[in-house]
Amino acid sequence: MLERQNIQTRGFHNVYDEDGNAIGFQLCFRSTYYKGVWLSQVRVGDLIVDGEVFSREDQTWIINDVEYTPDEMEKLGTIHWHILDVATIVVKKPGGLSQGYHDVTVNFGTVSSYGPARFAPQPKDKSEWDKPFPIEVFSMLAVREYHNRMIIV
Amino acid sequence: MQAQQKPGIHRGVSTYCWYPLYNVNMDLEDSFMIMQDMGAHGLEILADGIIKGYPYPSKEWLNKWFALCDHYEIVPVEYGHWVESKLFRGRESTVEESLEQLIHDIKLASYMGFTCMRTKLGVIDGKLTPTLIWRDVIRKALPYAEKYNVVMQPEIHSPTRLTDQMIMDYVEFIEKEDTQFFGFNVDFGTFQNKPTPGRELPPGFKMNPSLPEDIIPLLPYIHCCHAKYYNMSEDFDETTIPYVEIINIMKEHGWNGYLLSEYEGPNKESYNHCMTQVRRHHVMLKRLLGE
Numbered sequence: 388m389l390e391r392q393n394i395q396t397r398g399f400h401n402v403y404d405e406d407g408n409a410i411g412f413q414l415c416f417r418s419t420y421y422k423g424v425w426l427s428q429v430r431v432g433d434l435i436v437d438g439e440v441f442s443r444e445d446q447t448w449i450i451n452d453v454e455y456t457p458d459e460m461e462k463l464g465t466i467h468w469h470i471l472d473v474a475t476i477v478v479k480k481p482g483g484l485s486q487g488y489h490d491v492t493v494n495f496g497t498v499s500s501y502g503p504a505r506f507a508p509q510p511k512d513k514s515e516w517d518k519p520f521p522i523e524v525f526s527m528l529a530v531r532e533y534h535n536r537m538i539i540v
Numbered sequence: 541m542q543a544q545q546k547p548g549i550h551r552g553v554s555t556y557c558w559y560p561l562y563n564v565n566m567d568l569e570d571s572f573m574i575m576q577d578m579g580a581h582g583l584e585i586l587a588d589g590i591i592k593g594y595p596y597p598s599k600e601w602l603n604k605w606f607a608l609c610d611h612y613e614i615v616p617v618e619y620g621h622w623v624e625s626k627l628f629r630g631r632e633s634t635v636e637e638s639l640e641q642l643i644h645d646i647k648l649a650s651y652m653g654f655t656c657m658r659t660k661l662g663v664i665d666g667k668l669t670p671t672l673i674w675r676d677v678i679r680k681a682l683p684y685a686e687k688y689n690v691v692m693q694p695e696i697h698s699p700t701r702l703t704d705q706m707i708m709d710y711v712e713f714i715e716k717e718d719t720q721f722f723g724f725n726v727d728f729g730t731f732q733n734k735p736t737p738g739r740e741l742p743p744g745f746k747m748n749p750s751l752p753e754d755i756i757p758l759l760p761y762i763h764c765c766h767a768k769y770y771n772m773s774e775d776f777d778e779t780t781i782p783y784v785e786i787i788n789i790m791k792e793h794g795w796n797g798y799l800l801s802e803y804e805g806p807n808k809e810s811y812n813h814c815m816t817q818v819r820r821h822h823v824m825l826k827r828l829l830g831e
Contacts, residue, residue, distance in 0.1 A: 389563045391809065421559040423588040427627050464627040464637075470589040471563045500626040500662035 393419055394491055394535035395473060401483030401539065409483030412436075414537070415473040416493055423470040424497045426450065431457035432494025434478060441478050449475040484539050493533045549790060550798045551825050552582020552617055554766065555590055557803040558814055562589070565811045572612035574815070578822045579831075582764070582798035583609075584618040584658065587645065591652075595644055605652060617798045618656040618725065618764050619649035619690070625662020625671045632662065638677045642692075643684050650688035656763045658725050659692040668700050675713060678722055685721035691763050692722050698729040702754035714761055724758060727766040729804065734780045736770040738806055752785040759795050767799040772820035776827070787828040799825060 390396060398415030418424070431448065434441045443457040450460075450468050454477070468474065476493070553575050558566065568590060575581065588594045592601045609616060623642050625632045633641075642659070649657050661670040661677075671677075678692065685692050694710065696702060707724075714722055730750040735741055755762075771779045801821050807813040825831075 391560070391564050419560065421556060421589060422586055422622065423594065425624065425627060427629075428624070461629065464624075467588065467594055469592065469594060470559075471592075498626045500624045501622060501660045501668075 389417060389471065389473070391419075392535060393417055393495075393533040394493055394537070396535070396537050398473070398475060399491075399537045399539065402477060403483075410481060411477060411479045412484045412539070413475050413477045414491065414493075415475055416495070416533075417473045418468075418470060418495075418497065420470065420497065423468050426455065426460040426463040426466045426468060428498035429457070429460050429468065430496040430498065431460075432496070433492075434476065434494070435492040436478075436484065436489050438490075441480070445479050447477045449477065486539050489537055489539060491535050491537055494531070495533060496531060547796050549787075549795065549829050550582055550615075551578075551580040551822060551829070551831075552584065552615070552764075552798045552800045553578075553580050553818065554584035554618075554620070554800045554802045555586055556584070556620070557801055557818055558808075559586070559589060560809045561811055561814065569608055569612075572608055572614050574818070575614065576612045578819060579826075580801070580822055581613055581615045582617040582800060583614050584620055584764075584766075584800045584802075585616075586620040587648070588621070591648075595648065597648075602652070609653065615798075616653040616655070618658050618693075618800060619645065619652065619654040620658040620660070621645040621649070622660045623662065623677065632671060632673075635673050635676045635680070638671075638673065639680050642677065642681045646681065646684045646688050646690055646692075650690050654690060656691045656693055656725070658695050661694055666699075667704070667706075668697065669706055670694065678713070679717065682717060682719055682721055686719075691720070693725040693763060695725045695727050695766065696730060697727045697766075698732060699748070700730065701748065702726065702730060702750040702758060707758070711758070711761065723761040723763050725764055725766055726755060726758065726762055727768050727802070728781050728783075728786065729766070729768040729770075731782055731786060732768075732770070732780050733782060736780055736805060739770075752782055752789055755786065755789060756793060759790065759793050762795070762797065764798040764800055766802040767821070767825065768802050768804055769817065769821050770803075770805040772817050772824065774820075776820050776823040778821070778824060783824065783828060787825075791829075801825075 393416055395415040401409040401412045404410050431443045431446060434446055447454050447456055555571060591597045623638050627633050661674050663670055731752060733747060733749045769778050773779050801818055803817055
């Protein structure tokens with residue numbers, strides 16, 4: 388079973404190298420939208436822990452047991468991320484995170500082909516609706532922030 | 541069409557009703573139990589949210605699918621899928637890329653026993669005008685739809701109205717191609733003429749719904765509908781959509797097909813609320829259909 392919220396408490400722990408040194412941490416994230424996406428439609432933003440910012444370059448995402456950089460995902464239009472599967476986000480941080488509470492924010496978005504981009508800038512005046520949107524603006528369900536306060540055991 | 545195995549109007553449910561609850565409160569088998577219990581046998585799935593391993597489900601998963609459908613008397617009616625036009629940064633998908641997705645879904649839908657597809661095309665504006673290459677894509681997919689015996693249906697969804705130009709364009713296309721394998725799914729949200737409680741419109745925005753009678757000329761092209769509901773009252777009335785008029789028109793004109801419940805009201809994350817709403821909806825539908 389899944390936890391309802393996007394950032395799952397299960398799966399939040401440090402990751403170690405072969406010598407047992409903490410080299411970073413990981414967390415499990417799911418989309419709570421009603422449809423899955425192709426990897427090329429995933430947009431990854433900053434991941435923030437207790438104010439420390441980890442950019443998209445600091446992250447890899449494991450989906451269906453395969454690890455990708457955000458750039459690699461954007462090129463893959465035939466690999467699907469099922470809506471009920473969690474992605475494991477792995478973040479480089481020498482030493483890992485300390486035991487106890489951490490405020491975690493994930494910035495994440497997906498591209499939508501088929502509807503008005505609810506979170507993208509839209510013309511206020513409905514008479515503008517007939518005019519095609521610029522493709523990059525229209526196709527973006529703008530990156531949103533997801534928060535959870537979680538515990539490293 | 542195959543979906544209308546028996547003449548008349550039949551009841552069903554879309555898995556969209558409960559999408560926030562899947563794998564949190566319930567799974568696909570729970571949906572089937574709920575449907576069987578209400579005598580609502582028609583099913584719409586959202587393919588990429590339900591099929592484990594989509595677009596290539598395992599043989600094991602498919603065997604389980606057939607066993608569950610058989611056990612709970614589920615009729616696979618509509619396979620909801622998307623033809624993604626925004627797959628890569630800065631450009632629309634080509635006709636070939638679109639066709640590749642579409643043909644794969646046609647084959648999978650047919651294999652899983654579905655007779656209709658909710659074919660969601662990419663759009664280019666806020667009125668939901670479909671991508672300009674839609675005619676080319678659909679025309680080239682028609683021989684596959686015919687071979688695999690599934691009907692492709694764009695969903696006509698608010699704010700689109702049944703009298704809008706794009707509907708005329710679809711009808712013209714169907715007539716010109718002389719095909720039974722392309723039609724519509726009318727989402728009853730297009731008839732919504734009262735706001736959902738708690739979701740009043742901002743000042744200056746007016747509702748502009750389709751009228752129930754607007755559906756009459758389109759009935760021959762409709763194979764199933766999204767029986768949208770936003771607010772089922774305690775006395776089994778949908779308070780925002782003129783259901784009595786719509787269903788009476790469909791009955792009077794002898795329409796055959798499935799009405800698939802699709803909940804789009806508030807509190808979708810509450811299991812109890814969703815279950816109460818869907819059971820009220822099916823009381824209303826049974827009464828209106830004379831079951």
